[in-house]
Amino acid sequence: MKTALLTVGTEILFGQIVNTNAAFLSQELNNLGYDVMYHYSVGDNPKRLEDLIHFAFHDCDMVITTGGLGPTQDDLTKEVIAKAMGDEIVQNEQCLKDLLGKYEEMGRHMSENNLKQANMPSKAIPLPNDQGTAPGFWLEKDGKIIIAMPGPPREMTNMFKKQVKPRLEKMQDSVIYYKILRAFDLGESKMETVLLPLINGQTDPTIATYAKEGECSLRIASKRATLEEAKEAVSHMEAKVLDIIGNFVYSCNDEELIDVVGKMLIEKNISVSCAESCTGGLFAGALTDIPGISSIFDRGIVTYSNRAKIEELGVKAETLDKFGAVSEETACEMSAGLQKKTGSDLCISVTGIAGPGGGTEEKPVGLVYIGIAYEGKVTAVKSQYRDVSRRWNRDYAVLNMLWQIYKRIK
Amino acid sequence: MKTALLTVGTEILFGQIVNTNAAFLSQELNNLGYDVMYHYSVGDNPKRLEDLIHFAFHDCDMVITTGGLGPTQDDLTKEVIAKAMGDEIVQNEQCLKDLLGKYEEMGRHMSENNLKQANMPSKAIPLPNDQGTAPGFWLEKDGKIIIAMPGPPREMTNMFKKQVKPRLEKMQDSVIYYKILRAFDLGESKMETVLLPLINGQTDPTIATYAKEGECSLRIASKRATLEEAKEAVSHMEAKVLDIIGNFVYSCNDEELIDVVGKMLIEKNISVSCAESCTGGLFAGALTDIPGISSIFDRGIVTYSNRAKIEELGVKAETLDKFGAVSEETACEMSAGLQKKTGSDLCISVTGIAGPGGGTEEKPVGLVYIGIAYEGKVTAVKSQYRDVSRRWNRDYAVLNMLWQIYKRIK
Numbered sequence: 001m002k003t004a005l006l007t008v009g010t011e012i013l014f015g016q017i018v019n020t021n022a023a024f025l026s027q028e029l030n031n032l033g034y035d036v037m038y039h040y041s042v043g044d045n046p047k048r049l050e051d052l053i054h055f056a057f058h059d060c061d062m063v064i065t066t067g068g069l070g071p072t073q074d075d076l077t078k079e080v081i082a083k084a085m086g087d088e089i090v091q092n093e094q095c096l097k098d099l100l101g102k103y104e105e106m107g108r109h110m111s112e113n114n115l116k117q118a119n120m121p122s123k124a125i126p127l128p129n130d131q132g133t134a135p136g137f138w139l140e141k142d143g144k145i146i147i148a149m150p151g152p153p154r155e156m157t158n159m160f161k162k163q164v165k166p167r168l169e170k171m172q173d174s175v176i177y178y179k180i181l182r183a184f185d186l187g188e189s190k191m192e193t194v195l196l197p198l199i200n201g202q203t204d205p206t207i208a209t210y211a212k213e214g215e216c217s218l219r220i221a222s223k224r225a226t227l228e229e230a231k232e233a234v235s236h237m238e239a240k241v242l243d244i245i246g247n248f249v250y251s252c253n254d255e256e257l258i259d260v261v262g263k264m265l266i267e268k269n270i271s272v273s274c275a276e277s278c279t280g281g282l283f284a285g286a287l288t289d290i291p292g293i294s295s296i297f298d299r300g301i302v303t304y305s306n307r308a309k310i311e312e313l314g315v316k317a318e319t320l321d322k323f324g325a326v327s328e329e330t331a332c333e334m335s336a337g338l339q340k341k342t343g344s345d346l347c348i349s350v351t352g353i354a355g356p357g358g359g360t361e362e363k364p365v366g367l368v369y370i371g372i373a374y375e376g377k378v379t380a381v382k383s384q385y386r387d388v389s390r391r392w393n394r395d396y397a398v399l400n401m402l403w404q405i406y407k408r409i410k
Numbered sequence: 411m412k413t414a415l416l417t418v419g420t421e422i423l424f425g426q427i428v429n430t431n432a433a434f435l436s437q438e439l440n441n442l443g444y445d446v447m448y449h450y451s452v453g454d455n456p457k458r459l460e461d462l463i464h465f466a467f468h469d470c471d472m473v474i475t476t477g478g479l480g481p482t483q484d485d486l487t488k489e490v491i492a493k494a495m496g497d498e499i500v501q502n503e504q505c506l507k508d509l510l511g512k513y514e515e516m517g518r519h520m521s522e523n524n525l526k527q528a529n530m531p532s533k534a535i536p537l538p539n540d541q542g543t544a545p546g547f548w549l550e551k552d553g554k555i556i557i558a559m560p561g562p563p564r565e566m567t568n569m570f571k572k573q574v575k576p577r578l579e580k581m582q583d584s585v586i587y588y589k590i591l592r593a594f595d596l597g598e599s600k601m602e603t604v605l606l607p608l609i610n611g612q613t614d615p616t617i618a619t620y621a622k623e624g625e626c627s628l629r630i631a632s633k634r635a636t637l638e639e640a641k642e643a644v645s646h647m648e649a650k651v652l653d654i655i656g657n658f659v660y661s662c663n664d665e666e667l668i669d670v671v672g673k674m675l676i677e678k679n680i681s682v683s684c685a686e687s688c689t690g691g692l693f694a695g696a697l698t699d700i701p702g703i704s705s706i707f708d709r710g711i712v713t714y715s716n717r718a719k720i721e722e723l724g725v726k727a728e729t730l731d732k733f734g735a736v737s738e739e740t741a742c743e744m745s746a747g748l749q750k751k752t753g754s755d756l757c758i759s760v761t762g763i764a765g766p767g768g769g770t771e772e773k774p775v776g777l778v779y780i781g782i783a784y785e786g787k788v789t790a791v792k793s794q795y796r797d798v799s800r801r802w803n804r805d806y807a808v809l810n811m812l813w814q815i816y817k818r819i820k
Binding site: 007012013014015016017018019020022023024025026027028030036037038039040041042043048051052055059210276279280281282283284285287288289291292293294297298299300301302303304305307308312341342355356357390391394 | 417422423424425426427428429430432433434435436437438440446447448449450451452453458461462465469620684686689690691692693694695697698699701702703704707708709710711712713714715717718721722752765766767800801804
């Protein structure tokens, strides 16, 4: 079914916010087998909004709007949709009840203009909003569907998942099932090349690869008469894919590497400390973003200066002199010294040249050593990144550290 | 002048990338005094693209496209624009010369299909591309303007700044000059309230406030006959604004707080170390994102466990017992202990409850203490954030640490 996405709100047209709603909905709709033909954004202007709805429907059968459902004068999406669809606005009893309940629960006085949020096109099915006060709705007429959701991403994504997605799934005469595999240390073109025999001439399941900030994703999707058939087809293809690139895949459920590694460390109760030079605290920062990580994360030391490497980690001055701060030897001494100090099960270190300056012919920007002390062994891995930017080098080093831990423990 | 932005490319409709081009151009155009009425995104489909161009021009006088200018079969923006504007595609001699020069410079063989990039609508003014091979163009007909730029953000933003912006500035019969002030520790509604006497009834310069992840920005803009007049009007208003909220303003040139503080520390040659608990390395990570910071940043210690606070920073076990890890006393001992250990001029510490769990009635999630040891004095500041999320609490604590350093040194 051909679909248009319509974002309502001047803050988009002023460039104050980036339109992440459209990207989220596009991904979800494509995964469900709906074709997204257009994205539109328009301000809080009834004439232009109505023109766009008509324009969208000359080509599409479904329009999904976000924004403009709130209680202020500017919020006019409902009124315009009702007019465009030849419906009228009425007070919806269920919405009114929900709304009064929400305000009572929050212990807040509801001002008169908030009542507007209980209004709906008369033929609309209200979509409850768990995360805010403004409900959305689903309206069908003459084979055309319009779905209206609130603008704040948290409210919209929650409403989509709970209210809209199940309805969209039911509307399909076939079922789409898909899995997203995530891989590290394998470029997109390399992945495509090795999987070419599987990709070529494959109509169902389909295989699509995506690159994403140094990582790579693979989507295996099948469209069948039943969910069971689709799942089986995907699972069959997944096994074939894992036969070829299994060593690079860290998740078959579209998880982030940080979440996979964090969960693994907590589950296996492996205590961790880290010593960072070029990443300057980003690794510890990423790890401590996981709630509950305090059960296994002891400490992180950002040894930016040579003096700090010596004092904090017991790196030898000779090592720094002879091999330099960015070397396999320093990386090993950093992680070994940290383990001696903390007694953590796994101690990881990183030292590298983040750039933009500081590179030499022998040690160019993007050179990174990662050391790991674990189960009585200390090892270091050398990588040369392609130096996109200081930021990229540092972020990629963090991912690489997580990947090294993953490989070592797995 | 009413303007529509039109993004061409299926990767947007698949949700693989977020449309940052539209946000960038919207900001720039608004700052130049152009009204952005619509954003559209469409795939590489000639019929839909042409329909959208006609639809846009029924309401707007200018359409800016990004994407679809490359050498592949999919790239058809030029052809569709030529058709929609009643022009024809010809080979442009200057573009051909530039293109051949680029490939020679890169030492790469140019395949036949790359020649397509030298094609232009016959009446178009080519816009050179410093960052890639595909040129853009500017085409006017019957008072309507269409500007086509490549899709990759780096190429587009560069072309906009060098080629498009100067032309757009010239087209205005008046000049817009603006400054963006940035403030911390002052909510948007508070800022609006105290500035109301200046904002109300003010037609030029205009004052607009924006909220942005815990920070607040203020844009002062003036539209006058000459740049000199506009600058004077803005500068006059800026002085009035600073009289009222000067204590909260850290930049009058739209700089990030991290850049302002980093520059200040480097310029004043104040050596810094940090001890982090709830932010878990994010402060050190933010500071070390600044190239050249190694001249003043010695080390960071992420003391996540109580044991680490005692061992690394000399925090007393009694202090942790009596007042807790999240307390003024612990924050002070953390920064004092760090200074004793490192001898850095300024030692900053942070301890707080990031959530989602771990909060109590006495010490709720979002409670944060920041300690500073500087010039012989150790002090701590207590804040209670409104607890949007773990991520938000941690990021805001980093900003607050930067703000405390800024205030202390300024």
